[in-house]
Amino acid sequence: MKIKFFSIFISSLFALGKAYNYNFNVVSILGEGYSLGVKIENTIYSLEPTLFPLFNGTITADYISEYKYVALNQQGAVVEEESISRTYTDTTSQINEVYNRTNKNIEIPELPEPLKPMFKMGGEDFKPIPNNIIYNFYAKCNDKDYTFVSNEPFLRETEENNDLNVNCTFTIISPKDTYQSTGSIHLIGWGSRQYKKLSWAVKLDKKFMGRKSFKLRAVANEPTLIRERLAEELYNAAGVPTQQGTYARVFINNDIYGLYTLIDSFSKNWIAGTVHGNSKAKIGVSYKFYANDDEVYPNFKYLGDDYNAYEESGNYEIDEFDKSTINPDNESEKWAPLIRFTQLYTDWYEKYNNDNSDSAIEALTKFLNVESLLRLMTIETLTAAFDNLWLYNSNSALYYNPERDNYQFISFDYDQSLGGWLYDENINYDTITEDCITWVNPNDPVIDHSFFNSLLSHPQILERYNVILAKVTRIIFDPDTVSKFIYSLAELIREDVSWNFESIDQLKIEYDGHVNHYTFEDFENNLGYTPIHNITDYRFDDTPYGLMDWVKKKGDGCKNYTRNININNDINISDDYEVEVYRDNSKPNINITINSTIAKTNTKTKIKTKTITTKSKSKTKTKIIGIKPKTKNGWPRIKNRPNYHHIKNKPYYYY
Ligand SMILES: *[C@@H]1O[C@H](CO)[C@@H](O)[C@H](O)[C@H]1NC(C)=O
Ligand SMILES: *[C@@H]1O[C@H](CO)[C@@H](O)[C@H](O)[C@H]1NC(C)=O
Ligand SMILES: *[C@@H]1O[C@H](CO)[C@@H](O)[C@H](O)[C@H]1NC(C)=O
Ligand SMILES: *[C@@H]1O[C@H](CO)[C@@H](O)[C@H](O)[C@H]1NC(C)=O
Ligand SMILES: *[C@@H]1O[C@H](CO)[C@@H](O)[C@H](O)[C@H]1NC(C)=O
Ligand SMILES: *[C@@H]1O[C@H](CO)[C@@H](O)[C@H](O)[C@H]1NC(C)=O
Ligand SMILES: *[C@@H]1O[C@H](CO)[C@@H](O)[C@H](O)[C@H]1NC(C)=O
Ligand SMILES: *[C@@H]1O[C@H](CO)[C@@H](O)[C@H](O)[C@H]1NC(C)=O
Ligand SMILES: CC(=O)N[C@H]1CO[C@H](CO)[C@@H](O)[C@@H]1O
Numbered sequence: 001m002k003i004k005f006f007s008i009f010i011s012s013l014f015a016l017g018k019a020y021n022y023n024f025n026v027v028s029i030l031g032e033g034y035s036l037g038v039k040i041e042n043t044i045y046s047l048e049p050t051l052f053p054l055f056n057g058t059i060t061a062d063y064i065s066e067y068k069y070v071a072l073n074q075q076g077a078v079v080e081e082e083s084i085s086r087t088y089t090d091t092t093s094q095i096n097e098v099y100n101r102t103n104k105n106i107e108i109p110e111l112p113e114p115l116k117p118m119f120k121m122g123g124e125d126f127k128p129i130p131n132n133i134i135y136n137f138y139a140k141c142n143d144k145d146y147t148f149v150s151n152e153p154f155l156r157e158t159e160e161n162n163d164l165n166v167n168c169t170f171t172i173i174s175p176k177d178t179y180q181s182t183g184s185i186h187l188i189g190w191g192s193r194q195y196k197k198l199s200w201a202v203k204l205d206k207k208f209m210g211r212k213s214f215k216l217r218a219v220a221n222e223p224t225l226i227r228e229r230l231a232e233e234l235y236n237a238a239g240v241p242t243q244q245g246t247y248a249r250v251f252i253n254n255d256i257y258g259l260y261t262l263i264d265s266f267s268k269n270w271i272a273g274t275v276h277g278n279s280k281a282k283i284g285v286s287y288k289f290y291a292n293d294d295e296v297y298p299n300f301k302y303l304g305d306d307y308n309a310y311e312e313s314g315n316y317e318i319d320e321f322d323k324s325t326i327n328p329d330n331e332s333e334k335w336a337p338l339i340r341f342t343q344l345y346t347d348w349y350e351k352y353n354n355d356n357s358d359s360a361i362e363a364l365t366k367f368l369n370v371e372s373l374l375r376l377m378t379i380e381t382l383t384a385a386f387d388n389l390w391l392y393n394s395n396s397a398l399y400y401n402p403e404r405d406n407y408q409f410i411s412f413d414y415d416q417s418l419g420g421w422l423y424d425e426n427i428n429y430d431t432i433t434e435d436c437i438t439w440v441n442p443n444d445p446v447i448d449h450s451f452f453n454s455l456l457s458h459p460q461i462l463e464r465y466n467v468i469l470a471k472v473t474r475i476i477f478d479p480d481t482v483s484k485f486i487y488s489l490a491e492l493i494r495e496d497v498s499w500n501f502e503s504i505d506q507l508k509i510e511y512d513g514h515v516n517h518y519t520f521e522d523f524e525n526n527l528g529y530t531p532i533h534n535i536t537d538y539r540f541d542d543t544p545y546g547l548m549d550w551v552k553k554k555g556d557g558c559k560n561y562t563r564n565i566n567i568n569n570d571i572n573i574s575d576d577y578e579v580e581v582y583r584d585n586s587k588p589n590i591n592i593t594i595n596s597t598i599a600k601t602n603t604k605t606k607i608k609t610k611t612i613t614t615k616s617k618s619k620t621k622t623k624i625i626g627i628k629p630k631t632k633n634g635w636p637r638i639k640n641r642p643n644y645h646h647i648k649n650k651p652y653y654y655y
Contacts, residue, residue, distance in 0.1 A: 022064045023093035027136045027173050028053040029100065029249055029499065030071050031256045034079070036099060039068045044078060051180065053138050053251065054096060054173050064088045069099050095175045098136065098249075100499075103175070106492050108132045109484045111237035113581070114475040115468065116572055118239045118372055119275050122582035126210050126273025128244060131229075132492060133174055135248040135262055137216065139185060139202075141168035146253055149186070151510035153193045163187060165203075168252075172208060181206035185252070188215060191387070191422075192415065195220035195540075196513035197257060197504045200250075201265060210279055213267050215243070216250055216260040217413075220504070220514070221541045222420035223522040223532060225497070226489050228261060230547075231383050231414035233485065237476045238375040238468070241274045243412055247493055255507060258500035259493060266397065266412055268320045276403055277582055284400035285326065285337045286319040286410070289393045298393045299448040302346035307335030310342075319397055337400035341367070341407050345451070353454050361460050365574035369401070369408040370461065372575065376409055377452070378469040381436050382477050382554055386416035386424050390440045390452055404575065419531075419545025429544075434557035436469060464573040470562035471570060479552045486547060490527055497523045514540040 024038050024047060036055040037046045047055035065087055071080040082100040086092075097103055108131050122128045145166040155162050165184040172179040183204040192199040197220040203213050219225045225247075235242040245263030250256075264270045271286065273279040289298045292314025303309035310316050311331075318334050326333050344367045352360035364370060380390050388411045389396040396411040416422060426447070432439055442453050456462050476482075498520045505517065516539050518532075526532050529549040533542060545553070 019060045019062055022059045022061060022088060023056065024059070024067075024069075025050075025054060025056045025093070025096045026069050027096055027098045028055060028071070029098060029136075029251075029256075030080075031251055032254045033074060035072045035074075035076075037070045037072050037078070039070050039078075039081065040064055040066070044070060044072075046072060046076065051171055051173070051178050053136060053171070054178060069097070071099065096136075096173050096178070097175075098134075101495050104134075104492060106132050106488055108488045108492070109481075111233055111481065111485060112475050113237050113239065114471050115239050115375065115570070116576075117579045117581045118369075118375075118572075118575055118577070119241050120277025120579060120582045121236065121239075121241060121274055122584070123273050123277040123279065124582075126269065126277075126279040127582075127584045129209060129214075129246055129262065129264065131233075131244070131246045133246060134259075134492065134496065135246065136173040136251075137202075137248045137260075137262065138171045138173075138251045139168040139253070140171075141166045141185065141253055143253060146185075150198065150252075150255070153187050153198060153511055153513065161187070161190065161193065170202065170204065172248075179206075179208050181208070189413070192218060192220070194514050196507060196509070196511055196515050198511075198513070199260075200252075210273070211264065211267075211269060213265045213269070214245065215263050215265045216248060217263060217415075218257070218260055219415065220516065221415055221422075222543055223516070223518040223526045224420075224486075224490070224547050225259060225261075225493060225500070225523070226486055226527070226547060227418040227420050228414045229489060230482070230486060231379070231385070231417045232263070234379050234383060234472075234476060235376065235411070238379055238472055240372055240376045240379065241410060243270060247496075249496065255509060256503045257507065258503035259496045266319065266410075268322065271320055271399065275399070275401065275408075282325055282402060283320060283322050284402040285321040285334060286397045286399040287338050288317045288319045288397045290315055290317065291392070291394070295446070297447045300342055300345050300398075300451050302339075302342040305339060307332050307339060310335055310338060315393075337407075338398065341398060341400070344368075349450075349454055353457070356459055358460065360458055361573065364455075364458075367406050368574070369404070369406050370455070370574040371464070371572045372408045373455075374461070374465045374468050374573065375472075376411060377465065378472050380411075381439065381469065382473065382558060383414065383417040384419070384421070384427075384432060384439065384550075384554065385411070385414060386421045386427065388414070388416075390449075391426065392447065404577075406575070418547060419550030420541065420543045420547075423542060433550075433553040434560065436558040436561040437465075461573065464571075466562055466565045467567055467569055469558060470565035471567045473555055473558040473562060474567065477551065477555050477558070479548065479555055482551045482555075483548055486527060486551075490523075494523075516540055 026036055026047065028034060028036050035046065035049060037044045038057065045057060045059055047057040050056045067086050067088060068084065069082050070078045073079045084100060084102055095103065145164060149162055149164050149166055152162050154160065163186050165186045167184050169182050170180065181204045183202065185200045185202050187193060188199050188201045195218060197218040199218045200216045201213065202216060217228065219228055232242045232244045236244060243264040243266060245261055248260050248262040250258065250260045268283055269279050271283045272281040276283065291297045298315035303313065316338060321334060348364055352363060377390055380388055385391065387394050389409055395413040396409055399408050399410050401408055426441060426444065440449060442449050456465065501518050504515055522532055526543055526546050527548065529546040531544050531546060
C-alpha cells in the first residue's frame with residue numbers, strides 16, 4: 001500500500017499560460033516496496049504503478065526541461081534520487097525509461113558472416129531476439145513455492161535438483177513495449193545451480209516475441225557478463241544455429257537478482273524457427289547427451305535395435321519432437337532416429353574409418369551435416385569450450401533434420417568459454433592458445449573421442465576444418481572486429497554492472513550458493529587484458545584471461561596454425577543448399593534522440609546529445625570436495641578422474 005505524495009505545482013510552471021501534458025514512463029529497479037516519482041525543480045510528483053515495475057504519470061505544465069526520477073518508500077518519502085539529470089524531449093513520452101539508467105540506443109555491430117549460410121536462423125514468426133536492449137523482467141510468483149525453490153535449489157533431504165514449477169505472473173518491460181502473462185518458472189542447470197545467483201527457465205501462457213519459453217541465465221561465473229553472449233554470436237556468425245538473446249534485469253517477488261541474459265530455450269519452437277525458418281515447421285527429434293553414472297561418455301556407437309539399450313546407457317535423452325508426427329507414448333518411435341544415426345555412423349566407421357578416398361566422405365555426408373559440425377568445432381576451438389560437444393559431449397544435442405533427412409549437432413550453454421573456466425585437468429593450459437586441434441586430447445583415456453578422431457583422420461575433412469578455422473579466425477575472430485562487439489555490449493550493460501554484483505551480495509534467499517563478489521573494476525579489467533585469479537574463500541571462479549586477452553592470444557595462435565591455409569578453397573563439404581538468412585526488415589529505422597546527462601557532483605555537467613540511427617536488426621550424491629588443485633600441466637591426466645558437472649544431476653568433484 002502506497003501513500004500518495006501530492007504536490008502543488010509551483011507557479012513558474014504556469015507562468016507562460018499555455019500548458020502542455022508531459023508524460024513520464026519509468027521502470028523501477030528497486031524491487032517491491034518502493035515507488036517512483038519525478039522531481040522537477042525541487043517538486044516531487046508521485047507516479048502511478050501502472051504495470052509494476054513500470055510507473056507512469058502526466059504533468060501539465062508550460063515547459064519542462066530538466067527532471068529526475070526519485071525513489072519513494074511506502075510512506076511516500078524520497079529515499080533516493082537518481083544520479084542522472086534528464087532533459088525532456090519528444091521521445092520521452094514514447095519510451096519506458098529506467099530509474100538511474102540513461103536511455104541507450106546502441107547499435108551492436110554484427111559480426112561478419114564469411115561462410116555460406118546453412119540455415120535460415122529465424123523467420124517472420126520467429127524473429128531473433130533483439131540484442132541491443134535490456135528487458136526488465138518481474139515475476140510475481142506463488143510465494144510458498146518460490147521460497148521453497150530458491151531456498152533449496154538442491155533438495156535438502158535428497159540433494160537432488162529441485163525442479164518444481166512455480167506459478168507466476170510475468171511482466172516484461174522493454175524501452176518500447178510492455179507484456180504480461182501468467183506462466184511458470186523452474187530452476188535450470190546443475191553447474192549453474194552451484195551459484196546463489198540462480199538460473200531459470202520461464203514458461204509463458206501467452207507468446208512473447210513469438211516464444212512460449214526462454215531462459216534467464218545468471219552468468220554468475222565470470223565478471224564481464226559478455227562471454228556467453230559473444231560465444232553465441234560467434235556460432236551464429238559461422239552459420240551454426242544457437243540460442244541467442246540479450247540481457248534482462250530480473251526481479252522475482254521481493255528479490256532482486258540483477259542482470260541476466262535472456263535467451264531462447266532449446267524448444268520445438270526454436271528449432272522450427274531457427275533451423276527451419278518457420279516456427280510452425282514440422283521438426284524432427286533432438287537428443288541431448290550426458291555422461292552416465294559410470295562416467296562413460298556417449299560415443300554414438302550402435303547398441304542394437306532395442307531402444308532400451310540407449311535409454312539405459314544413460315548417455316542420451318529424448319528432447320524435442322513433434323507430437324503430430326511422433327506418438328509421445330511410443331518409445332520406440334521416439335528413439336528410432338537416434339538408433340538409425342548410431343547404425344549409420346557405426347556402419348560407416350566400420351567400412352570407411354581407414355579409407356581416405358572421396359567415397360568415405362560421400363557416404364558420411366549422406367547422413368551427417370559435416371559442414372555444420374566442423375563449423376561448430378572451429379568455434380569450440382576458438383572459444384575453448386570446456387563444457388560442450390567436442391571435449392565432453394556435453395551441453396549439446398543431435399538433431400534429426402527431416403527437411404534435409406540428415407543429422408546435425410547443436411550446442412548450448414557457453415558458460416565455460418573464452419578464458420573464464422573452472423579448472424579442468426583434461427586441458428593442457430600450456431598450449432591452450434596455440435593448439436587449434438589437439439587441445440581436445442584425442443587420446444583421452446577416459447573420454448571416448450573416437451567419433452571426432454575418426455572424422456578428422458580423413459584428410460578431406462581435416463582440410464575443410466582448417467579452411468573454416470582459417471576463415472573464421474581471420475575474418476570473424478579478429479580482435480578489432482570482436483572488440484567492437486564486446487565494447488558495444490559493455491556499453492549496453494555498464495550502468496547495470498555494479499547493481500548486478502551488489503544485488504547478489506544482498507540477495508536474501510537462504511541458499512548458500514557460490515558468489516564471486518566481483519566488482520565494477522573486475523568487469524572493466526577483465527573485459528580487456530587483466531585476468532582475475534584470487535580464488536580463495538572469497539572467489540569461486542578463476543578467470544585466467546581477460547576477454548580481449550583471450551581473443552588476441554587464441555586468435556594469434558590459430559592464425560599461426562592456419563597460416564598456410566588457402567581460404568579461397570572455400571567449398572562446403574556437405575549441405576550445399578541455397579539458404580537465405582532471415583533478416584527482420586519489417587521495422588523502419590528509428591532515430592531516437594538521446595538527451596540525458598550524467599550528473600557529476602561539483603563539476604559542470606556536459607549535455608550529451610546524439611542522434612543515432614538504429615537499423616532494426618532482423619535478425620548426486622557426492623559432495624564438493626576440497627579446493628581446486630594447482631594447475632597440473634599437460635597430459636596424461638589422472639586416470640578415471642570423474643569430471644565435474646558432465647554427469648547429469650551429480651555434483652562435481654575436485655582433486
Ligand atoms: C499510464 O498507464 C495507464 C495504464 O496502462 C494508462 O491508462 C495511462 O494512459 C498511462 N498514462 C500515461 C501518461 O501514459
Ligand atoms: C545509481 O547510480 C549511481 C551511479 O552509477 C550508483 O552509485 C547508485 O548506486 C545507483 N543506484 C541504484 C539504485 O542503482
Ligand atoms: C499452477 O498453475 C496450473 C495451471 O494454471 C494449475 O493447474 C496448478 O494448480 C497451479 N499450481 C499451484 C500450486 O498453484
Ligand atoms: C510404435 O512405433 C513403431 C515404429 O517406430 C511401430 O512399429 C509400432 O507399431 C508402434 N507401436 C504402437 C503401440 O503404436
Ligand atoms: C583477494 O580478494 C580479496 C577480496 O577482494 C582481497 O581482500 C585480497 O587482497 C585478494 N587477494 C589477492 C592476492 O589479490
Ligand atoms: C607457429 O607455429 C609453429 C608450428 O606450427 C611454431 O613452431 C611457431 O613457434 C609458431 N609461431 C608463433 C609465433 O607462435
Ligand atoms: C538536449 O538538452 C539540452 C539541455 O537542456 C538542450 O539545450 C537541447 O536542445 C536538447 N536537445 C534536444 C535535441 O532536445
Ligand atoms: C535518421 O538520421 C539520419 C542522420 O542522423 C538520417 O540520415 C536518416 O534519414 C534518419 N532516418 C529517419 C528514418 O528519420
Ligand atoms: C558456396 C560454395 O562454395 N558452394 C560450393 C559447395 O560445395 C559444392 C561441392 O560440394 C560446390 O559445387 C559449391 O559451389
